[in-house]
Amino acid sequence: MARTARDVGGTWQGTMQVGNGLRIVLVISRDGHGGDDGGGWKGVYYSNDQGVQGRLIPSITMQGADFRFAIASIDGRYEGKMGPDGRSIMGAWTQGKASYALNLVRATAETEWPIPEPAAHMASYADPAYEVVTIEPSDPNDGQRGFQTRGRRVLAVNETMNDLISFSYGIHIRQIAGGPPWFATDRYYIEGVPDAVGEPNLKQFRSMMQKLLANRFNLKVHNEQRELSVYALTVGKSGPKMTRSLGNPDGPPDDEFSRSAWMKETNTTMTEFTKALQYVLDRPVVDHTGLTGRWDFRVQWTPDESQFGGMVPPSSGNPSEAPGLFTAIQEQVGLKLELVKALAEVLVVDHVEKPSAN
Numbered sequence: 001m002a003r004t005a006r007d008v009g010g011t012w013q014g015t016m017q018v019g020n021g022l023r024i025v026l027v028i029s030r031d032g033h034g035g036d037d038g039g040g041w042k043g044v045y046y047s048n049d050q051g052v053q054g055r056l057i058p059s060i061t062m063q064g065a066d067f068r069f070a071i072a073s074i075d076g077r078y079e080g081k082m083g084p085d086g087r088s089i090m091g092a093w094t095q096g097k098a099s100y101a102l103n104l105v106r107a108t109a110e111t112e113w114p115i116p117e118p119a120a121h122m123a124s125y126a127d128p129a130y131e132v133v134t135i136e137p138s139d140p141n142d143g144q145r146g147f148q149t150r151g152r153r154v155l156a157v158n159e160t161m162n163d164l165i166s167f168s169y170g171i172h173i174r175q176i177a178g179g180p181p182w183f184a185t186d187r188y189y190i191e192g193v194p195d196a197v198g199e200p201n202l203k204q205f206r207s208m209m210q211k212l213l214a215n216r217f218n219l220k221v222h223n224e225q226r227e228l229s230v231y232a233l234t235v236g237k238s239g240p241k242m243t244r245s246l247g248n249p250d251g252p253p254d255d256e257f258s259r260s261a262w263m264k265e266t267n268t269t270m271t272e273f274t275k276a277l278q279y280v281l282d283r284p285v286v287d288h289t290g291l292t293g294r295w296d297f298r299v300q301w302t303p304d305e306s307q308f309g310g311m312v313p314p315s316s317g318n319p320s321e322a323p324g325l326f327t328a329i330q331e332q333v334g335l336k337l338e339l340v341k342a343l344a345e346v347l348v349v350d351h352v353e354k355p356s357a358n
Contacts, residue, residue, distance in 0.1 A: 119151035122198030133192030241334035301328035
């Protein structure tokens with residue numbers, strides 16, 4: 001049966017105009033909920049040259065010639081217009097503040113690009129370091145940022161020294177003491193591969209970054225306990241509303257969050273949850289819950305200007321949108337955040353240098 005112009009099912013592909021170009025593949029199918037012919041659209045997004053494995057697109061909108069979707073977990077969205085013949089879509093991918101042209105064509109069995117195989121995970125006992133690594137200055141105005149693994153490629157994109165230390169040691173930037181002014185201004189692009197086989201987990205990624213900071217920035221630090229203004233995470237009056245994890249109790253936690261804003265925690269401890277919250281909030285978070293073990297839960301909220309360093313999307317004004325973070329944590333997971341003065345770990349910088357040349 002011939003396709004109509006509104007029938008977007010199948011495989012689409014195109015090269016995103018960023019750097020040397022990134023090959024993008026979309027695999028689209030019916031989701032069975034509303035829409036033409038008894039179904040809407042959903043899909044899976046692959047970035048072949050980044051080793052990105054199957055990011056789910058839960059909903060794809062097709063109205064007339066207008067085609068669009070969003071992937072909240074990476075703050076990305078695509079908007080385009082389908083050609084009259086239903087074989088091409090002209091549009092752009094936007095992520096953060098940056099936008100890149102991405103024109104898609106419908107692939108055939110003869111033309112479709114192969115989808116990359118999932119990367120094997122690194123052995124849990126491995127303690128990797130960078131085997132080969134590049135460190136370059138970044139443009140502060142570049143809209144892309146973040147810590148990423150793309151198969152065996154391990155990256156920090158457009159991050160300051162404060163960000164690098166914060167991620168590597170799992171602390172808030174307010175817990176870094178003694179750093180020079182360039183810690184907050186100079187940004188770096190770091191990319192390399194580990195000296196062990198497979199894709200590192202979060203703990204291994206952090207270990208790699210700590211070793212890199214010591215070897216290439218000559219970073220020397222020591223720990224102290226100091227009284228700071230912090231958020232204390234405690235259990236609410238009704239008790240926790242979380243599910244005990246059935247995952248490997250010795251395995252790594254898995255957390256995802258988005259500036260959209262939501263946070264999904266799987267097989268996580270309360271200590272790891274407080275570390276994740278520090279990427280959202282404007283000061284350190286300490287665990288005063290007394291809860292042990294590992295948990296699964298999800299929180300969805302509407303962020304304010306004090307969160308994510310002020311880089312938040314504007315509120316929709318919709319009265320049905322999610323509550324603020326403090327209310328959401330109480331209502332959805334049975335925990336509570338309170339602003340207090342408390343002893344917290346501080347990482348004091350004893351010595352540091354700007355990175356050595358590659």
